[in-house]
Amino acid sequence: MSRVALVTGGSRGIGAAIAKSLKDKGYTVAASYAGNDEAAARFTDETGIKTYKWDVADYAASKEGIAKVEADLGPIEIVVANAGITRDAPFHKMTPEQWQQVIDTNLTGVFNTIHPVWPGMRERKFGRVVVISSVNGQKGQFAQVNYAATKAGDIGIVRSLAQEGARAGITANAVCPGYIATEMVMAVPEKVRESIIAQIPAGRLGEPEEIARCVAFLVSDDAGFINGSTISANGAQFFG
Numbered sequence: 001m002s003r004v005a006l007v008t009g010g011s012r013g014i015g016a017a018i019a020k021s022l023k024d025k026g027y028t029v030a031a032s033y034a035g036n037d038e039a040a041a042r043f044t045d046e047t048g049i050k051t052y053k054w055d056v057a058d059y060a061a062s063k064e065g066i067a068k069v070e071a072d073l074g075p076i077e078i079v080v081a082n083a084g085i086t087r088d089a090p091f092h093k094m095t096p097e098q099w100q101q102v103i104d105t106n107l108t109g110v111f112n113t114i115h116p117v118w119p120g121m122r123e124r125k126f127g128r129v130v131v132i133s134s135v136n137g138q139k140g141q142f143a144q145v146n147y148a149a150t151k152a153g154d155i156g157i158v159r160s161l162a163q164e165g166a167r168a169g170i171t172a173n174a175v176c177p178g179y180i181a182t183e184m185v186m187a188v189p190e191k192v193r194e195s196i197i198a199q200i201p202a203g204r205l206g207e208p209e210e211i212a213r214c215v216a217f218l219v220s221d222d223a224g225f226i227n228g229s230t231i232s233a234n235g236a237q238f239f240g
Contacts, residue, residue: 178234
């Protein structure tokens with residue numbers, strides 16, 4: 001019986017690429033999503049991957065959704081916490097609501113996703129946790145104090161979970177994508193996109209599948225001694 005993997009925010013963008021990659025590797029995959037029913041239905045039709053709707057910012061909804069996934073597919077042994085949002089604004093214009101929305105989804109949402117499955121992983125003496133952070137959590141970004149704070153916090157989460165889970169056969173790692181050719185990035189004006197690419201030594205945007213391959217390795221048996229680590233996939237965007 002194949003291992004069950006949950007990918008939050010798994011019906012679009014990087015999450016969809018991760019979900020498809022894991023399915024191709026033989027895992028039984030569930031993808032959660034927050035609101036776009038049409039995209040989720042299309043994703044399931046195209047891939048055969050079951051989708052489940054809940055808001056990761058809501059602990060009760062996350063716990064209920066995860067219980068439904070486990071009832072349908074079996075115990076979740078792999079969690080990829082990918083769901084995230086942006087509410088960009090320069091700090092002096094950022095509202096408390098913009099701050100809180102991003103904190104609730106990108107940081108608390110990671111807790112809400114991992115916490116319900118953690119006891120089962122400890123009991124079974126196996127688990128793989130991957131959190132999708134960001135290059136901007138490593139270097140900061142103008143108008144993203146909220147987003148950068150959550151993505152830096154996500155790295156702290158995996159480093160701490162790694163220490164708690166190591167003796168129970170659980171690994172927890174982060175992947176920090178650089179700028180990736182998702183719908184969101186491709187929708188920005190061409191001049192803005194060109195200025196982004198100009199900052200990337202590789203001279204191009206990354207592809208969602210390149211992030212998916214990082215995740216597929218981290219959840220594999222081959223990566224059992226990699227724990228508390230951060231993989232940066234950003235086309236050589238180095239920073240101090």
